[in-house]
Amino acid sequence: MRRRALALVLAAAAAAGGLAVLLRPRAPSPPGFDPAVARSVVESYSRLMHALYSDAVVQAESLRGAVAEFIDRPTPEGIQACRDAWLAARPVYLQTEVARFYEGPIDGGADAPEKLLNAWPLDEAYIDYVRGDPGAGIINDPARYPRIDRATLRGANEQGGEANIATGWHAVEFLLWGQDLELGPGGGKRPHLDYVPGGGAGARRAAYLRTCADMIVEDLVLLREQWAPGKPDNYRSWLAGLEPRNALGKIMTGVATLAFGELRGERLITPYTTKDREDEHSCFSDSTHLDHLNDMIGIRNVWTGRHRDLAGPGLRDLAPDPRLAARVDASLEDCLEALRDPRMAPFETAIQGLDSDPGRRAVHAAIQRLLEFNEAFFELSTRMGVPINTQLQKGP
């Protein structure tokens, strides 16, 4: 979901026992890190983001291609190919989410693309028919929305409520799977016939799907360019020019907020508490457990600086002592292990039942491991003298 950095303060409170630690006046002290190494870590981080967004563009283009082919000739195989392409595109996108929450390219300012790309929870009845309401949504309302195009969908996004999401990954997910009406693996079962042009809304639905798929590619290209090397006016150059402490503050704020607020709070604690599928991140495709895992892999990438052929350095290289580095290492691995637990899938089933049931125990364990990671990471931030907070300088 697009909601904010609210978690930061919570994260700080939980890790440090209240506001006092953040607010205590501190005498200027030498940074708890080597500025030269810090610069190379920031540069490595930018390389990582460029690589991830580059991969994300390739995957999204593949999804766009599958969608175009399917819309030209709607077949059961075609809609399955689109679903496969969507699932294939998601991991790398989730790995970029660690670059949220510090007003970077993804969510800095009112025009930033995050709320168009990955906003959730999404009220599917805002987009298309749902069980019990065959005339629901923008697709079935040509009077109010005569044209289905970028301008219409951008304009409709988040109008009249935070769940009125019109675009992005989860809109496409709903358009490919439909409502998931039964517990168990596999997601929704939207028929390919939904896309056959004719008397119904097939043509409008097809236009909607195509427009969303196009917009994902376009937004990801813009993000890739903000992280591209050798461009004096982009975010990467601006970040490189910041004091290392400030640049690290952003990078570490992204890690802490994703881990503690978004992943632990919004995506695990909330559905664990409510047992509502509405609170599940990718509820139409039943791939929520992979979202959680890939968010955490994204955090590990930033910690190590490693990803495919990238070999660091990462935040780990700035840890003030090996014991603390090992503690973060261990708690990160614990989180990954908890999130890989097969009892977490499908997530909508895992959150049901009694607290003593295997699925709920697995989710609860992940919530605990993330709390421990958060404590270790805030210890790191304190020792490095890099405050994690919301008072961040605006981007360019």
Place this chain on the structure above:
Amino acid sequence: MIRRAALLALLAACDGEAGPKRPAPEEELPGGAATVRDASENAFGFPAPNLPAASSDLFFVGNSFFKTNWAIAPASAEGRDGLGPLFNAASCSSCHLRDGRGRPPETDDEPFLGLLLRISRPGPVPDPVYGDQIQPRAVPGVPPEARPRVRYREVAGAYGDGTPYRLRHPAYTLESPGYGPPAADLLVSPRVAPAVFGMGLLEAIPEARLLALADPEDADGDGISGRPNRVPDVRSGRTVLGRFGWKANQPTVEQQSAAAMLGDIGITSPLFPEENWTDAQVEASKRPTGGRPELDAAKLEALTLYMKSLAVPARRRPADPLVRRGAELFAAAGCAKCHVPRHVTGEDPRFPALSGQAIFPYTDLLLHDLGPDLADGRPDFEATGNEWRTPPLWGLGLVRTVSGHTFLLHDGRARDAAEAILWHGGEALKSREFFRNLGAREREALLAFLDDL
């Protein structure tokens, strides 16, 4: 962050600059320890930073009930169905987007969202057909109650120095009534959705402190009365001080939230277990519910915790000379007699984060007669048709950023803070005239102060 404040205070102590008194450093953090330093479009949506970990977990849960749309029952979203059958909006966030403030429609076609019409018949009693609120929307198969419209008539005025201004007078009509023509003596009170942060702190101000500020007979002869509203507390069954709502007709955050769930979204809860249709609304009475109640006790608890825990945004530039000058004028004009700047919250063992905080909401939570031009003519418990509760002013300067507009007052008729002041009458007449007769530079200072809140 306090580090910066501390530095500022230090500088202030050294530079010896003459001029208006500097604000106390605590004023920079209007919510005390429950203040957050953020001036972005999310500024109203942060949890109090001193919230204990267990509460912060519940905060996320409550947030999910605030932002997501309720579905029509029966729906696959079992925990989130039961919308309507008559309703104003499908979620809290529809009207309080990003926990912010709603506004009246800007065009004739735009539906009412973020502005609703409370109704009653003289007595006051609810209308036997339409109830106590117009719900312009309904689930399929149920007629909506009406289509409200607002039209404005502009009236010219002038500041003491001759600078002209224009105020817009709203007039409301109910078109396409779904259940027969509304009664000729129907009383209509428009109410805009306010920003919802800081409510836990307002609830934590000791009742005795607020009652001590009351002066119902104006015994001190300053022209300002200040009357408490006395309203039923559904949970305790007692009559207590009203604190929330434009007429202070709700006593607690929990009851305010549950009442809005029912009146605005059509969601029942342990406090209000009955659906909100009247006997005349037959189609509505036949609709399935989303459970009894639809918002169960655990969910209401999470929602209430969310509402109580939303932090107050810090001030941005309280040390700015113009802002400081504006603060002096605010006091000199007598604004602070009702918009009381400072309170100290009481001790609540269940909510230590909100306890014992020096806060700056700029309200007394009491009712004041603001004159005939602002009156809605609709009594609400002890509140007369001329009275309104003093709304808090904290966060005022961030409404533009968070909610994308600057419409103020109970119905959003004022297009900015200056217009809002100019609408004040009754007990506030002297203060309004003070403002109206200021020079341009001083008006600018006063508005700069409000903009920094």
